[in-house]
Amino acid sequence: MLPVIDRPLIQYAVDEAIEAGCDTLVFITNRYKHAVADYFDKAYELEQKLERAGKHEQLELVRHVLPKGVRAVFVTQPEAKGLGHAVLCARPVIGDEPFAVLLPDDLIWNRGPGALSQMADVAQQGGSSVIAVQDVPREKTASYGIVATDDFDERQGRIRAMVEKPKPEVAPSTLAVVGRYVLNPRIFELLEATPPGAGGEIQLTDAISSLLAEETVNAYRFRGTRFDCGTHLGLIEATIRYALDHEKLSEAAAGMMQSALDELGVRENE
Missing domain, CATH: 1.10.1220 (Arc Repressor Mutant)
Structure with missing residues (x-):
């Protein structure tokens, strides 16, 4: 819910998802945090107050948090058991359809189509899962999941392997995974079979590594600039x-x- 200029981070993620064609937004939250659900709820009293005050610009922002035809579904993650577990919590809503995962802390700016829209086009063309990547300095590979790819053509390539936080001297590339994924529903079954790792967490990267053995998963270097808004800088x-x-x-x-x-x-x- 941290704001950037006039909108919270979650709104940028929602706008990016809607631009990419998503009409059902599933928010995975814990039982103590209601701010996201409150933000997307209808605020009749606030709308009336803004209308009486003549603050029409602010009123339009409040009224168009979600456009018509887009629904928001809120799912509670009972325990913080990792990103993979959070994704698995969405399975009853998503069912047997391809879907996207967006981590709002990774804010991606681009004057053209958003990162997820770019990825959706790639996924539709090839029928494959797609993971967003960006170049990072080799000395910083230990802070990211890094992919090894085949036939990378400056924009995309098939992922051969994923390595979590490798030391610079053994990193297979400098292509780091960032918080955008387009995934086939097979990932749910693989997440169900993924054993918890350190801290009892189920890691999405472990399930994706299993998916690599079954089907094509492409890395995509998106057009745009990513900001890690989970840090002050x-x-x-x-x-x-x-x-x-x-x-x-x-x-x-x-x-x-x-x-x-x-x-x-x-x-x-x-």
Whole structure:
């Protein structure tokens, strides 16, 4: 629910999913966190208050959190047992259909089609599962899941193996997995059969590794810039990028940033 400019992170993820053609959004939350469900609920009193105050721009934002034809389903994850377990919690809603997984902390900015829309096109063309990847410095591979690929053509390639947080000297590539997945429903059965790992968590990457033995899973280097908003610096970077790209704020934001940099330079020279 952390905001970037005028919307919480979850709204950016929702907008990206809807742009990619998703009409059912499944939110996996724990039993203590109701803020996400409250945000997407109808807020009649707030709408009336904004309308009486003549705040029409804010009113439109509140009214169009979800467009018509898109439904939100909230599923409680009883215990924090890892990303794989969270995905498995969505199975009763999704059933036997391909689906996408978005981690809202990974905010991806692009002036063209969103990352998930790009991936959905690739998945539709090949009928395969698709995992988003980005290049990272080799010295940082130990912070990511890294993929080994065959015939990578600068944009995509078949995944041969996934290695979780390899040391730089043994990493098979510098293509790191980020929080976007388009998956075939077979992954649910594999998650059911995946034993818990460290901390009792069921890892999505373990099930995907099993999926690799059965069918094609492609890595896709998306067009856009990913910000890790789970970190302070990533959230700051995202706020700056979106401010500079904002129709009404860009000029003022650029001026404020330049003034701050100029002031910092004067202080360093004193």
